[in-house]
Amino acid sequence: MSKRALVTGITGQDGAYLSQLLLSKGYEVYGAVRRTSSINTARLADLGIDKDIKTVEFDLLEMSNILRVVEQTKPDEIYNLAAQSFVATSFEQPIYTGSVDGLGVTRVLEAIRTLGKGIRFYQASTSEMFGKVQATPQSETTPFYPRSPYGAAKLYAHWMTVNYREAYDIHASSGILFNHESPLRGTEFVTRKITLALARIQCGEAREVRLGNLAAKRDWGFAGDYVEGMWRMVQQPKADDYILATGETHSVEEFVCLAAAALGMEITFEGDGLQRVGRDGKTGRPIVVVDPAFFRPTEVDLLLGNPHKATTALGWQRKVSFQQLVEDMARKDFDRVRDGCLRY
Numbered sequence: 001m002s003k004r005a006l007v008t009g010i011t012g013q014d015g016a017y018l019s020q021l022l023l024s025k026g027y028e029v030y031g032a033v034r035r036t037s038s039i040n041t042a043r044l045a046d047l048g049i050d051k052d053i054k055t056v057e058f059d060l061l062e063m064s065n066i067l068r069v070v071e072q073t074k075p076d077e078i079y080n081l082a083a084q085s086f087v088a089t090s091f092e093q094p095i096y097t098g099s100v101d102g103l104g105v106t107r108v109l110e111a112i113r114t115l116g117k118g119i120r121f122y123q124a125s126t127s128e129m130f131g132k133v134q135a136t137p138q139s140e141t142t143p144f145y146p147r148s149p150y151g152a153a154k155l156y157a158h159w160m161t162v163n164y165r166e167a168y169d170i171h172a173s174s175g176i177l178f179n180h181e182s183p184l185r186g187t188e189f190v191t192r193k194i195t196l197a198l199a200r201i202q203c204g205e206a207r208e209v210r211l212g213n214l215a216a217k218r219d220w221g222f223a224g225d226y227v228e229g230m231w232r233m234v235q236q237p238k239a240d241d242y243i244l245a246t247g248e249t250h251s252v253e254e255f256v257c258l259a260a261a262a263l264g265m266e267i268t269f270e271g272d273g274l275q276r277v278g279r280d281g282k283t284g285r286p287i288v289v290v291d292p293a294f295f296r297p298t299e300v301d302l303l304l305g306n307p308h309k310a311t312t313a314l315g316w317q318r319k320v321s322f323q324q325l326v327e328d329m330a331r332k333d334f335d336r337v338r339d340g341c342l343r344y
């Protein structure tokens, strides 16, 4: 008999790739979708799987709803990907972020504790929990030091996942995932913001892109590779916590240069601090401008993960290189802008 999975956050980037993977493995997939004024399944449609998923109305803020959904769908596995996932917004909406990203996870764990301790649980934890990093590279034993309300809420959720595993013997795993991107990434995140803006500039629809901290460094991988790691964690005989990362780090500025090159543009940077500017190599026109509006009250300067445990215990490894990822994102956005079919 096929396994049944309940995926929260199914309308987001990871929800789409994970559902595609689970369907390919013969799972019956229930997609937990919160009520919004517009239907929001464009990513699932892009992967051609929107018709294969059974959707259920779900909100991490509503305990009674979570209990009913778990009772009615009777999943073998729950993947909790739902979150207010944008770090910058968490500084403006810290209480909301705490309720969804922190307490929301406890609500799901309570539903499992109440209704079915046999349900396996995956929690979408994050490298943002390392924040002001205490060691480099970061591994499962590196101490946490979150630098945003998002990071703090996710850290609470991480420890609740560990606690419910230890206290109630629930098969609950926490995936500490470093940044992962794709053509399905939300446009507010820096990678997609860059690829979309450069595509618009190349198509004559925009003149410049305004960014914040160009020196920030991230360990960026491809989301499609990371959902495979989530699934592998849940299949282990014993639940545990694992880092998924590439073991490489690159700056925002490097990402800009590589994305520009993929579109046949050359950008050269000059100046320091707020005066730093990226110019078109041919015309000298400013294309990348620093705007303090995109600085964060507290920043995570550098993330670099050590995926050794996942590689050895799960047999997981990323397949898509950084260069390939950037090129895929840049070219996909160029096609979308050129063809006038931008849906998210």
Ligand code: NAP
Binding pocket: 008, 009, 010, 011, 012, 013, 014, 015, 033, 034, 036, 040, 058, 059, 060, 061, 080, 081, 082, 083, 084, 085, 086, 100, 124, 125, 126, 127, 176, 177, 178, 179, 180, 181, 186
């Ligand atoms: P995303 O694209 O922003 O998707 C977030 C999903 O959560 C969306 O489906 C959203 O629904 C849903 N959601 C938000 N608030 C909700 C609520 N109150 N109740 C139910 N659903 C709600 O995020 P992602 O990049 O796919 O990331 C997936 C998860 O991994 C998130 O928990 C994120 O924090 C975590 N994570 C991501 C990364 C990364 O680099 N991508 C790294 C580490 C951890 P709507 O469509 O209605 O907004």
Ligand code: G4F
Binding pocket: 085, 086, 087, 088, 125, 126, 127, 128, 177, 178, 179, 180, 188, 189, 190, 191, 193, 210, 211, 212, 213, 214, 216, 217, 218, 252, 294, 295, 296, 299, 300, 303
């Ligand atoms: O793309 P970002 O917004 O992602 P961030 O903050 O690293 O968070 C993402 O990864 C986390 C895993 O570590 C996830 F948990 C989280 O849900 C999310 O998916 O910003 C990346 C870096 C930051 O240092 C930011 O300050 O890029 C810098 N940046 C510079 N200019 C910018 C911009 N970020 C955004 N969003 N927009 C800018 O204009």
